[in-house]
Amino acid sequence: MFEWTQKFADWLIYQVFDIAAESDLGAALNFFVYDTIKILVLLFVIVFLMGIVNMYFPIERLKNYLNRKKLYGLEYVFASTFGAITPFCSCSSVPLFIGFVQGGIPLGVTFSFLITSPLVNEVAIAMFLGMFGWEATLIYVGSGLILGTLGGWILGKFNLQPLLSDWVQKILENAEAKEIDYDDTPRSFVQRLPEITRNAWDLVKGILIYVLIGIGIGAAMHGYVPENFFAEYLGSGAWWTVPLAVILAVPMYANAAGIIPVIQVFVAKGVPLGTAIAFMMATVGLSIPEGTLLKKVMSLKLIALFFGVVTLFIILSGFLFNLLL
Amino acid sequence: MRSIKILGTGCPKCKTMFNNVNKALDNKGVKANVEKIEDIQEIMKYNVLSTPVLVIDEEIKIKGKAGDVSEIESFL
Secondary structure: OOHHHHHHHHHHHHHHOOOOOOOHHHHHHHHHHHHHHHHHHHHHHHHHHHHHHHHHOOHHHHHHHHHHOOOOOHHHHHHHHHHHHOOOOHHHHHHHHHHHHHOOOOHHHHHHHHHHHHHOOHHHHHHHHHHHHHHHHHHHHHHHHHHHHHHHHHHHHOOOHHHEOHHHHHHHHOOOOOOOOOOOOOOOHHHHHHHHHHHHHHHHHHHHHHHHHHHHHHHHHHHHOOOOHHHHHOOOOOOOHHHHHHHHHOOOOOOHHHHHHHHHHHHHOOOOHHHHHHHHHHHHHOOHHHHHHHOOOEOHHHHHHHHHHHHHHHHHHHHHHHHHO | OEEEEEEOOOOHHHHHHHHHHHHHHHHHOOOEEEEEEOOHHHHHOOOOOOOOEEEEOOEEEEEOOOOOHHHHHOOO
16 A cells, blocks of 8 residues: 555655665665654544544533443443544543543543543554554554553542542432533535545644654664664563553653654564553553642542553563463 | 624634634625634523534624634524
8 A cells, every 4th residue: 555655765765865775774764754754644643533533422422421321331332432433632531530520420431432532543543554554453453442441441430439529429429310502414425525625634734743753763763773683682571671661651741742662672672562562552541730730629539540550551462472372 | 792702611622613703704895793612501591512612792603613704694
């Protein structure tokens, strides 16, 4: 699918710039051009497709659905799945949380959504697809969904209500299953297409700089870091590399787009894929800014519990992948 | 005078919406009382799930995205 990109990169670097294909510089530049084009195309396509899905399944619709139906445990799966397809913005997590709680949706189910929403997002999917191929992407998305489902379910087993802020507890007491209005005026697909295209374009423009920096660093490392560097010096098979990678990743957030190209080089140079996926999930799934925002609605103890459960699950899935892959 | 409220917890999209609202007002020469609502309890009174939200004369016009200038102009 991307042969044309490779041809273009070969032509640009080896013919136009006349840099030898065998040189480190040539290899690095070629990799940079190829990866940048491929990732940008994938980003646009994935964000565009997600935009279409979202047009048919806005978040308000999920909430009303969860309110109306008794799902016998499946509600965790639903909330987690919807978390994955809803574009995540850390600034929306608080209104979402309150909106769900206000509507009488159980806290555990709300957490399922909150876990998966940042964990599986369109930018990370596109980057993953471009860097590791579809199999690794499926594993990443699948484990993100399972993580959200299980994480929410387990959190739901705790008595969480006393750990919410006072004003949220009051809301909880008065919770009623009220429907939220949303714009479901029948607009045709074609009518909405320009807006979806523009949103996809805006998003790609917004993260372009991170992608360029990430791929730039990746390309530089690709040409200069020797094969099996990490396997040799970091003992990358050792059990502690997974928790270490995850704990290092939690404070990083904004650079999700930039960090994946770097991880790809790590993998190419000997870091196991499971460790890489765990690192990446911790990068995008948990972040300090999100924790700070959630402080308005829950106690530090609950945030710690929430982050703790998710971190633990990411570490466990990292171990599992290293065993399986 | 019209009342315009921008609900949002201070994320980049909320700032974009605020700027776009001001541009739209300038372009159309409309005067309005523009208010930023950043208090989450206040925001939740509008029963919304995603921010930023544009409220004109107590009616929700846009939610969950910044909205561009021409779109906002169409509501003025």
